[in-house]
Amino acid sequence: MSGVLRQLSISEWDERYDRLKDNLKEPAYGGPLGRHLSDGDFRLNSIKFDNSAAALRLWNFLLTEEERLAEARRDGKKLVGTMKDLGTVPIIAYADPDVVAFYPDGAWWIPCVMELSAGLLDIADSLGIDESFCPVRAMLGAFVTEAHFPLPDLLICSAGAICDDFSAIAQRLAGLGHEIEWWEIPHRHPVRDPLERVALPGGFFAHRRQVEGVTAELERLKKIVERLTGNPLGEEQLRGSITAANTVRERLAELRQRVFTAPICPMPALEMLVAEMLAIHYCSDRDETVAVLDEMLETVDRRIAEGEGYFGAEAVRVFWINPVADLVAMNLLEECGGRICGTEYLFSHALDPIPTDLPPLEALAQMALADPMIGPAQDRARRVVSDIRRFGSQAVIISKIPGASHCAAEGAIIADVVREQCALPVLEIEVPPISDSVRSSLRTRLEALVEAAASVRPHRDDVLDKDER
Amino acid sequence: MTRAKRFAYSAPFVPAEWIAAHGCLPRFHRPSGVITDGPIDDRAGLCAYMRAFVNEVSADSSIDGLILTTTCDQMRRAVDLIADGSAKPVFLMHVPTTWQTSTAYQYYLDELDRLGRFLVDQGGSTPSNGELIDVMRGFERGRQQIVATPERCRGQALSTALNGLFEGALPPAPPTEVRRGVPIAVLGGPLSKTDCQLFELIHAEGGTVLLDGTENGERGLPGKFNARQLAGEPLQVLADAYFGSIVDVFQRPNNRLFAWLKGQVKERGIEGIVLVRYVWCDCWHAEVQRIREWVGVPLVDIDLNGIDGAARNTTRIAAFLEALR
Numbered sequence A: 001m002s003g004v005l006r007q008l009s010i011s012e013w014d015e016r017y018d019r020l021k022d023n024l025k026e027p028a029y030g031g032p033l034g035r036h037l038s039d040g041d042f043r044l045n046s047i048k049f050d051n052s053a054a055a056l057r058l059w060n061f062l063l064t065e066e067e068r069l070a071e072a073r074r075d076g077k078k079l080v081g082t083m084k085d086l087g088t089v090p091i092i093a094y095a096d097p098d099v100v101a102f103y104p105d106g107a108w109w110i111p112c113v114m115e116l117s118a119g120l121l122d123i124a125d126s127l128g129i130d131e132s133f134c135p136v137r138a139m140l141g142a143f144v145t146e147a148h149f150p151l152p153d154l155l156i157c158s159a160g161a162i163c164d165d166f167s168a169i170a171q172r173l174a175g176l177g178h179e180i181e182w183w184e185i186p187h188r189h190p191v192r193d194p195l196e197r198v199a200l201p202g203g204f205f206a207h208r209r210q211v212e213g214v215t216a217e218l219e220r221l222k223k224i225v226e227r228l229t230g231n232p233l234g235e236e237q238l239r240g241s242i243t244a245a246n247t248v249r250e251r252l253a254e255l256r257q258r259v260f261t262a263p264i265c266p267m268p269a270l271e272m273l274v275a276e277m278l279a280i281h282y283c284s285d286r287d288e289t290v291a292v293l294d295e296m297l298e299t300v301d302r303r304i305a306e307g308e309g310y311f312g313a314e315a316v317r318v319f320w321i322n323p324v325a326d327l328v329a330m331n332l333l334e335e336c337g338g339r340i341c342g343t344e345y346l347f348s349h350a351l352d353p354i355p356t357d358l359p360p361l362e363a364l365a366q367m368a369l370a371d372p373m374i375g376p377a378q379d380r381a382r383r384v385v386s387d388i389r390r391f392g393s394q395a396v397i398i399s400k401i402p403g404a405s406h407c408a409a410e411g412a413i414i415a416d417v418v419r420e421q422c423a424l425p426v427l428e429i430e431v432p433p434i435s436d437s438v439r440s441s442l443r444t445r446l447e448a449l450v451e452a453a454a455s456v457r458p459h460r461d462d463v464l465d466k467d468e469r
Numbered sequence B: 001m002t003r004a005k006r007f008a009y010s011a012p013f014v015p016a017e018w019i020a021a022h023g024c025l026p027r028f029h030r031p032s033g034v035i036t037d038g039p040i041d042d043r044a045g046l047c048a049y050m051r052a053f054v055n056e057v058s059a060d061s062s063i064d065g066l067i068l069t070t071t072c073d074q075m076r077r078a079v080d081l082i083a084d085g086s087a088k089p090v091f092l093m094h095v096p097t098t099w100q101t102s103t104a105y106q107y108y109l110d111e112l113d114r115l116g117r118f119l120v121d122q123g124g125s126t127p128s129n130g131e132l133i134d135v136m137r138g139f140e141r142g143r144q145q146i147v148a149t150p151e152r153c154r155g156q157a158l159s160t161a162l163n164g165l166f167e168g169a170l171p172p173a174p175p176t177e178v179r180r181g182v183p184i185a186v187l188g189g190p191l192s193k194t195d196c197q198l199f200e201l202i203h204a205e206g207g208t209v210l211l212d213g214t215e216n217g218e219r220g221l222p223g224k225f226n227a228r229q230l231a232g233e234p235l236q237v238l239a240d241a242y243f244g245s246i247v248d249v250f251q252r253p254n255n256r257l258f259a260w261l262k263g264q265v266k267e268r269g270i271e272g273i274v275l276v277r278y279v280w281c282d283c284w285h286a287e288v289q290r291i292r293e294w295v296g297v298p299l300v301d302i303d304l305n306g307i308d309g310a311a312r313n314t315t316r317i318a319a320f321l322e323a324l325r
């Protein structure tokens, strides 16, 4: 008999924690979730959480990254702040065991998680970076206050075919005196000549010369990391780092596949979003990332085997595009009768396995070039369509990011391609970091989408590729 | 006889010489106004200049193709927006934002090579070194004539002069102005013809524009060709003069722009800066405060919406100039 699970509020989780704690095997960063409220993470009060020990560990892992970074610094490790590339440069950095890499970009969510109490957006405003920029502007405030992560020993940022928001904000950061090593990621253009074309992980193609160019850039970055630590990084270490990254990616791929295709949702949207983010930066501890994902997988497997899950089998299977500035919106979709079955949070390239049959830096160059955001929006749309088919999604939400330079053009293109190729209902929404004021209109729109999707409700096979059947 | 095909571009990093050497006509296009219908419809978050440029050249029967660049997200994604619906061929050129490495330089050369193949596909022909050198010498001579007259280096006069040069008929220089008023630099992204009215507005309010530091102004002119290298490596010389010399806000790092600005302010005795940027032009927007702090002369930040640039800024520009007098 299947069991319907219920998500918990943070106070419910703390009560549950009191009951369970004697039998819980927790890592050092464990503890009740409620303690993070005293760090100022007030949005947790509005979030509904999965009720498993695996989720408890996941949230605790996420919310203690700052402490891990401080500890790494105390241990004499070098901290490398990698910016924008989402998933590639940390693999070079982590090849040296004395280096910890992290993404200052993660400050994106601080205004939401701390309900604007940290004042990071006000600091960005005061530096001339107002709300016409995307929420990543919070990163500037985080550097100024030094209250959310230690200042890194080295800052590396990709430039070139990236969004103007990030490029502009990172340059503003450099203007404040934070030295940045820039590296070029070129725009991925169509390649007609098959002899010049390199097939990338994830299905895109790049020109051979671009792969060579990015490889040269990564070689340069490797030398910069070596100079920082004084340790040479050999091929074996890089291969080891790629293998470790692939371990994380494999776990995540399994988790996504099982959760998004299960008849009843075995893990809610927010926990899956956090899990996906681990693939980019490991929350500053790669081994622990694997352990966290393993526990999630065990939970999901057990729930699927026992027919347990959330929202019932009737929940509409929604594909979600772009990260949402207010995490609460993911809960809201679930309240409205949806569940997440497929995602594209701007970093799908960081979920694909890295080739192991190539020289390591060339393999990483291919990964960097597979970034959906550095090529035509049509490429990204095609990848979305293929994942919609893979996961049998019934509706699509394009979550426009406030101020983001790519969203105005890209959203419409992706929506058109999805409508044309999958004939699914598509909803474009824009959610601010604190969405309380738009909650009721957002609810109405989400409910309308769910209703529209439920009325057509294709059998999963209807959206599968012919050759997948 | 069929006329040579004409390709419109906006970013100064596209070398006109390279287009002309392929037997095509370059058009350094400055859109007249910004409210035109076309393949890019009006929606929140889109840059008015980008829309104006793309829509106008798409509708212009004298233009056979578009060359856009990745120098900003708006232009880059404009290509996505028109990809399936454009009646004209479109080429998107990656202009590296980094500039200090040999990799970046090589990307630029590779992109010139790709642009060349695009032009050949459109009916152009691959130039010999000799043909390229001839074009480079001719255009450089013409540019020298243009910059010899300061009045030709600003706003619409500059685009008219350059396009005249590219079409083989450099228009006569406008009469020399008597310098009066506060020396002003106009700095920022590109300006449409309509928004070039700002120059007259500044003039009317008691200023003299001594530097057009906008993207399609004097700042966007290439550096001098290296005469010694020209005969042996013309393409490299071309790349040096464009990619190696033109400074812009999108470059990473963009300290060359600041150094250039400081030098110009000093050399020309600039006493005030009018910084112009279209709404959603993030790279300029983000640097306004730093430029203000850094440059050492007063600055007024003018955002343009592509509708009524001069009119909506009259009071601010008047007040700014009044404060400077």
Ligand code: SF4
Residues within 6 Å of the ligand: A134, A135, A136, A163, A164, A165, A166, A346, A373, A401, A403, A404, A405, A406
């Ligand atoms: S959310 Fe979009 S605009 Fe913001 S940093 Fe990420 S890619 Fe850039």
Ligand code: SF4
Residues within 6 Å of the ligand: B047, B048, B049, B050, B071, B072, B073, B074, B075, B189, B190, B278, B280, B281, B282
């Ligand atoms: S004005 Fe700015 S945003 Fe608009 S096309 Fe030009 S550089 Fe891009």
